[in-house]
Amino acid sequence: MSESPLLIEDQGAVRVITVNRPDKLNALNSATLDALHHAFDDAAADDAVRVVVLTGAGPKAFVAGADIAEMADLRPVEGRDFALRGQAMMRRVETLPKPVIAMVNGFALGGGLELAMCCHLRIASDTAKVGQPEVNLGLIPGFGGTQRLLRLAGRAATLELCLTGAPVNAERALALGIVNRVAPAAELQAQTMALAEQLANAAPLALRGVLDCINTGGESAIGEGLAFEAAQFGLMFATEDMREGTRAFLERRKPEFKNR
Ligand code: COA
DSSP: OOOOOOEEEETTEEEEEOOOOOOGGTTHHHHHHHHHHHHHHHHHHOTTTOEEEEEESSEEEEEEOBBBBHHHOOHHHHHHHHHHHHHHHHHHHTOOSSSEEEEEEEEEETTHHHHHHHHSEEEEEETTTTOOOOGGGTTTEEEEEEHHHHHHHHHHHHHHHHOOOOOHHHHHHHHSSSSSSSEOOOGHHHHHHHHHHHHHHOOHHHHHHHHHHHHHHHGOOOHHHHHHHHHHHHTTOHHHHHHHHHHHHHTEEEEEOOOO
């Protein structure tokens, strides 16, 4: 059997998934897309996992895109299937019922930015560069880039990044709302793990409620989204963690959440 293109490690309740093809700047070939899909299925099913951190191996890249060598000779139907395969994996990440943080440790280009954007939060190293350079290859984004960037950063930024293909640095990515935070490269891991720990100690069903509202309600008309939010809010009153959280506040102590 060939070696897995991923490294998977648990640090307490935080699962760290690392794309591990550093000699190819962690480019996403079919095997890596499938391995990621399985890894996120496993993370969803494992109750011990509360948060996932996704990153790339080596000092240079998060993910430098879909694998250009694998794509170069595809025919149209194969190209469509490749896009659908990547999109399905990224939708799996986006709809995970627990938070996923992209630790963007370098280049996040093409499929790499698309992968970061399907995560719920993004922390970038101050050395990172992000972009959608597909037009330089005579291609367009195919793993959701035109759609998620539009929702994340608006039309002006999406048109600029996708039409010019030029990457932006971490500071500009932050200003455009593409990443949530920028950390000095030496502090990226510590800051990401601190955020992951914070989320791992929060009430899991409340986090899931927020993710569901934003994923499902956020794609609806405002009336439907608000109705969905009210229903999810009501559902929280069925959880032990909601009783614990409100009681702990009133008793001036720290809550202990149990995922129930
Ligand atoms: N697909 C396949 N292989 C890739 C890749 C990709 N998206 N990105 C980088 N690689 C490979 C290179 O071919 C090279 O392999 P080799 O050593 O066997 O020749 C290796 O990774 C290192 O990349 P290299 O280009 O030598 O590094 P660099 O530091 O000079 O440049 C980048 C870094 C990110 C600017 C450059 O690799 C690049 O532009 N990559 C493609 C980005 C892109 O267009 N992504 C969208 C794809 S749809």
